[in-house]
Amino acid sequence: MVERQLRGRGITDERVLAAMGSVPRERFVPPDLVARAYDDDALPIEDGQSISQPYIVAWMTELLDVRPGGRVLEIGTGTGYQAAVLAAMGASVRSIERLPALAATARERLAALGVDQAVEVVVADGSLGDPATAPHARVIVTAGAPSLPGPLLDQLDEGGRLVIPIGTVGQQQLVLVTRGGGRLTERPVGGCSFVPLIGAAGFR
Numbered sequence: 001m002v003e004r005q006l007r008g009r010g011i012t013d014e015r016v017l018a019a020m021g022s023v024p025r026e027r028f029v030p031p032d033l034v035a036r037a038y039d040d041d042a043l044p045i046e047d048g049q050s051i052s053q054p055y056i057v058a059w060m061t062e063l064l065d066v067r068p069g070g071r072v073l074e075i076g077t078g079t080g081y082q083a084a085v086l087a088a089m090g091a092s093v094r095s096i097e098r099l100p101a102l103a104a105t106a107r108e109r110l111a112a113l114g115v116d117q118a119v120e121v122v123v124a125d126g127s128l129g130d131p132a133t134a135p136h137a138r139v140i141v142t143a144g145a146p147s148l149p150g151p152l153l154d155q156l157d158e159g160g161r162l163v164i165p166i167g168t169v170g171q172q173q174l175v176l177v178t179r180g181g182g183r184l185t186e187r188p189v190g191g192c193s194f195v196p197l198i199g200a201a202g203f204r
Contacts (some may be wrong), residue, residue, distance in 0.1 A: 001025075001038045006058045013062045019088035020058050028081040028109055042193075047099050049195055051079050052142065056192060058085075063163045063176050063189065064138050066091045073133070075126035075152070076142035076197070080106030080119070086140075087118035094133060095119060096126035098198060127199030129155045136160060143197035144172040151201050153177065153184060165194045169203065 002021045011017060026037035029051060033043050042050045052060075061082075066072060068090030074083055077097035083106070086093050097103040103123045110116045122130075126143075128151045130136070135157035141164035148166060156162050156179045165172035173188045196203040 001040075001054050005040050005055050009055055011055070011058045011062055015089055016058050016062045016085075019061070019085045020054065022088050023081065023084045024113070025054065025081060027113060028079040028084070045079055045102075046105065047102055049078055049099070049102065051081055052194070057082055059190075060140055060142075060163050060174070061085055061089070063174075064140050064161055066138060070138060071136070072138040072140060073130055073136045073155075074140050074142065075129075077103055077106045077121050078142060080110045080121070082140065082142055083119045083121075084110060084113060084115055087115040091118070091138075093119045094130060095121045096124050096130060097121060098123065098125060125199040125201075127151070127197055127201035131155065139163070141165065141197060142194065143202070144169070144192075144194040145197040145202045148175070148177065148186070149197075149201035156184070158182070165192050169196045 026034045029037045042053045066089050070091050072086050072091045072093045074095040077095040083093045083095045100123050103121050107121050110119050127149050134155035137157045137160045139162040144165040160179050162177040166175050174192045176187045178185050
């Protein structure tokens with residue numbers, strides 16, 4: 001997976017490649033899909049959601065530019081795989097999931113891997129961000145929004161980075177938003193397809 005799907009497609013951050021190689025993806029897919037855990041594809045999970053294609057996880061992680069000891073706000077916990085990759089890079093992750101059952105399962109998976117101390121999973125409307133712990137230096141959104149959510153932009157710290165899919169249900173453009181000099185800069189970086197971000201500042 002690391003050599004063919006990631007390095008072979010241009011992922012160059014060795015820390016991202018090492019993290020992707022260290023996290024057992026098979027621990028984050030439903031039991032009946034374990035044989036497909038390392039497929040070059042997104043896979044369905046519980047509650048009509050999905051676990052992203054390995055390349056997309058690595059790409060978003062590279063764009064986020066996480067440093068050891070850094071704090072990351074993740075919107076959309078899913079299985080907990082993306083959070084585990086970020087934790088493997090030395091980040092402290094606060095992950096927001098709107099579906100209680102998914103949040104509970106993710107907590108169990110993360111605890112079984114011993115990374116639960118680095119990842120806190122909370123149930124809330126992630127489209128509203130996390131005002132209580134703002135501002136955020138790094139924000140990653142693992143669901144597609146119809147437009148840039150105002151609360152996430154408002155909570156992005158100076159020098160911060162936000163990686164988010166923007167577009168229609170089923171087809172989005174991955175966008176990197178940075179804040180510098182008090183200004184926001186948006187840069188589309190490529191096409192992608194995520195489940196919709198449901199919430200007050202997302203899809204209703």
